[in-house]
Amino acid sequence: MNHSANINHDAVLRARVALLGSGKPSVRERVAAYRVLVRVSPLAYLPLLSAALWKYSRYEFAHRPEIALALRAESVAAARRMCALEPGWSDLLVTALTNHRELLILMDRREELRAVEEELTRVASGER
Template identity: 75%
Template sequence: MNPTENINHDAVLRARVALLGSGTLPVRERVAAYRVLVRVSPLAYLPLLAAALFAYSRQEFAHRPGIAVALRAESVAAARRMCALEPEETQLLLTALVHYREQLLLMERPEELAAVEAEMEKLVATGGGSPGVRWDLSGA
């Protein structure tokens, strides 16, 4: 099967036009566009998706922790995919994990928090970045 058979080319075109067409796109619309475009160009759009998901969780859902934690978990998943494609991109994953950890702390979810912290420690121990140095996930 051709990998492009399952891609909605109209959706890809709309996403590209949205990103190129307007000056400042709301974070919600950037997330939607990156979710589409990551299917056709993962190396280009996974870091952008991870950053936009964090910004979306912080800007739009700070008052809804259940949604915020889900968006941050999706950000971590995007960063993990990026690491699978580009193993040297571990700082992106570490930063996404730091932000996910922050949300888990706020929500008092100790079991998940322990798993995230263990993953962070393993990443740092294997030379995968420094928790004090962050990728720009500010969404700016």
């Protein structure tokens, strides 16, 4: 089976047009576009997706912490995937984990916080 058979080329085209249009797309539109484009160009779009997910969680869902937390977890997943593809991107993962940690502290989610802090320590020290 051909890899491109799993990709919706119309969705890819719409995502690129959204990003390259005359106006600056909203963070919501950027997240949607990056989610599509990461399937065709992960090295180019995983860092952008990770950063945009954090912004989306912070600016659009500050009043809905459960949604914000899910978006930050997705940001961490994108950063982890980027580090798996390109190990030199550990700073992206440290940033995503730090942002995730921040919300876990505010929500008093101690067990999850402990796991994130352990991973943060490992990544920051160069361990995998």
